[in-house]
Amino acid sequence: MSVKVCDHHKSKRHKYLRRFCAGLLIFCFIILLIVLIVWSVLQPRKPRFILQDATIFNLNVSAPNVISTTVQVTVNSRNPNSKIGIYYDRMNVYATYHNQQITYYTVIPAVYQGHKEVNVWSPFLYGNTVPVAPYNGIALSQDQSNGAIMLTIKLNGRVKWKVGSFISGHYHLHVNCPAYIPLGNSKNTGIIIGNAVKYQLSQSCSVNV
Numbered sequence: 001m002s003v004k005v006c007d008h009h010k011s012k013r014h015k016y017l018r019r020f021c022a023g024l025l026i027f028c029f030i031i032l033l034i035v036l037i038v039w040s041v042l043q044p045r046k047p048r049f050i051l052q053d054a055t056i057f058n059l060n061v062s063a064p065n066v067i068s069t070t071v072q073v074t075v076n077s078r079n080p081n082s083k084i085g086i087y088y089d090r091m092n093v094y095a096t097y098h099n100q101q102i103t104y105y106t107v108i109p110a111v112y113q114g115h116k117e118v119n120v121w122s123p124f125l126y127g128n129t130v131p132v133a134p135y136n137g138i139a140l141s142q143d144q145s146n147g148a149i150m151l152t153i154k155l156n157g158r159v160k161w162k163v164g165s166f167i168s169g170h171y172h173l174h175v176n177c178p179a180y181i182p183l184g185n186s187k188n189t190g191i192i193i194g195n196a197v198k199y200q201l202s203q204s205c206s207v208n209v
Contacts, residue, residue, distance in 0.1 A: 044084055044161065047113070049205035050076040051153055051177035052120075055198040059183055061144045062129065065137045069095060069103050069127040072196075073153050075177065075205075076120050079113045084161050086113045089170065091157030093123045097149070098136045103127035108155070112162075125153075144183060153177040159209065177205035 051073060058070040075093075079086050092105040103125040113119055132140050143149040155175040161168040179201055191198045 045080045046207045046209050047086055047159075047173075048078045048080055049155070049175045049177065049207055050078075051179055051201050051203040051205055052076050053198055053200050053202075054153075054179055054181055055196050056181060057196045059149070059181060061140060061183065064141060065132045065134065066129050067097065067102055067127070067132055067140065068129055069125060069151075071095065071103075071125045071181075072122055073125065073177075073179070074120060074122045075153070075155065076118060077113065078118045079116060082115050084163055085115060087111075087160040087162060087167070088113065088119075088173070089158040089160070091155050091173070093121075093125065093153065093155050095125050095127070096152045096154055097132065098139055099152075100133050100136060102130045102132070102151075108157075148180060148182045151179045151181060153179055153205075171209050174208045175205050177203055179203060 053074045055072040056070075057072070058068055060068050062068060073093075077088075088108070088111050090110050091108040093108060094101055094105050095103040104127060106123040106125055108121050108123060111119060140149075154177070155173070157173050158170040159173045160170055181199060182197075191200075
């Protein structure tokens, strides 16, 4: 008699377990369906960045492995979304040479970018007598002899997405903008501005969120 009771209880537990699993699957399917519908309606896209120009005040190799940089860059950021706003938290801008940082961080304050809006930033980047890593020394010597150098202007920060009154959590933003610039203004193909030279670059940047 006791065996029959135990079998009955087991059968009930299995029945409840099957119902729970079925309900969980249905719930997950509904959530996934909602996400897909929202995604297809909003069609979210990453912001687009363009390095418009660079004004060179100082960019020289003063020793075989030492570089000094004073540059003002103009970066154009566009929100391509028609239904999603973007909150940019404080972003750090700096220049690198072969993945080595050669300027200090320059901070761009937090800002909100509405639908289809464009923001333009013109930060100054500084780095005085920065030693270049030995493994980059050969490339730097070659660039010096060529009279131009390939830098990468980087922007790192965090963004939040705004849809209606909903604001998402933070996402990391990484922007890389290549810039091929003459060294020491020796090969002047830019516009002279006082003691500086401005180069029009109009270079698209890679964006990862």
